[in-house]
Amino acid sequence: MLKRCTGEEERDLYPLTWRFLKGRLRHAMVPREKAIMEELIGEVRPLSDGEILVRRGEVAGSSSMLIEGFMLRAIDLSGRRSAVSLHVPGDFVDLHAYALKRLDHDVVASGECKIGLVDHLRLDEVLQTEPHLTRLLWFSTLLDAAIHREWIGKLEQLQAAQRVAHIFAEIWYRLNMVDLGSEKVIRTPLTQAVLAQMCGITSIHMNRALGQLRREGIADFRRGTLYTEDRTRLEAFGAFDPSYLYGDEGLGVQDELSR
Amino acid sequence: MLKRCTGEEERDLYPLTWRFLKGRLRHAMVPREKAIMEELIGEVRPLSDGEILVRRGEVAGSSSMLIEGFMLRAIDLSGRRSAVSLHVPGDFVDLHAYALKRLDHDVVASGECKIGLVDHLRLDEVLQTEPHLTRLLWFSTLLDAAIHREWIGKLEQLQAAQRVAHIFAEIWYRLNMVDLGSEKVIRTPLTQAVLAQMCGITSIHMNRALGQLRREGIADFRRGTLYTEDRTRLEAFGAFDPSYLYGDEGLGVQDELSR
């Protein structure tokens, strides 16, 4: 008889990595693979707000999984700083560094967070002996790429208020996938300035955009806390279609990857 | 005595795939791996301008390498269409489809082009038996992600004319890496409308931006042909720093990946 693994059990068995690919292809991992993932983590380290984990150009010997909190990837172009992606618990934040060796961007803590370090030598072993797990790791980095593409589309087509709405919808969705965030409220360490960096607008205009969302009753963001009565409306306003996040409840075709 | 492989020889030995990772980590591939890559290609197929190779959401059983010509990835958000990336010969265009199974975007021919199809079953074999080559394939998809990030930064920070300049500089650089494009002129199948889609502006404003570049003597783009006297100036204007393209002449640290 196949015992169905409940959320509780997963948390107990894999306290550090149970959120990895949760809501996406985690169901494609067999217990052995989940155990390998958990054992990959060496040191667990806390980060304080704004702390830079990896600097652009540095050669990295390890990658890290985000266990608690939020992180950003940031790049500088023509002097100004901007955020090109956001990470939530369960994300293998800079797995990219494994194949790229040096990164093209900084990886920064947004608020307090906790990460688990994975030595690249361990990943070498996985590549040698675990083709299926390798493919899942690869998949997780392509998920990032898919999100990047959506952000590009968002920046190309939406205007300020819609961009924030889109980000809000995305964060909410991603938090839910890893069992975080409630139905009507989520807590984040984000400031209006950081949101502005992610949306490619000034923080002043971000303030006005948030004002608009508030006035129109679409969403209320105050000092990191996001609240909304009607998420459907928020998503619609931000032209948010979650299919790029490759969640399980999507088209379901990924079952082919299951094994 | 180690025989140095000249460009000529590479072309003869691997007529379909000699451009793959050229200028990046191709030097890290041993002849056996290059041969495997070449043999991965099944059918070779021409595409006509605007032809859609893979449609968003479709389940793909194969991926394709771009042998000649240009291709785009496009997504639709709130009705309008926009281009989220551009590909040049040597790019393993929709390798993403291998791990993702279904894509979040369309893959479209820009102008006439020629592609080589690779069955996913063949890639499965590579994953099982060739960890080093697997890592290089993974690397090539992460290169796309790095370019995505740069585009996000570009959209967040630069204004119209600088955005085009940046794209121009990028295309030029990438073409040079695969032995295409001369010092002062490159030919592309791009229209002002497509450039506009890539820069997130209207084609009308793209026209004005191109006019500005022309007036200021930075670059002259006319019906697909791009000309400039001073590439350094073009790059400076577009705040272009090629390090995100991970070219060989970069920091050189990637040699660690060599083996």
Next chain:
DNA sequence: CGTTGAATTGACACCGTTCAACGACAGTGG
């Protein structure tokens, strides 16, 4: 030589930036 898609131009409205000032709040130390 006519047709067609692409490129070009001008007028005007709107979105977002800039600069400057002010208000709200949390943490700190007296």
Next chain:
DNA sequence: CCACTGTCGTTGAACGGTGTCAATTCAACG
């Protein structure tokens, strides 16, 4: 308990970049 301080958030007015609409020119091609 209060005053102090710094960060974050808020607001207004002027300016500039970009979108929109409509009309015109240009280049390629059958």
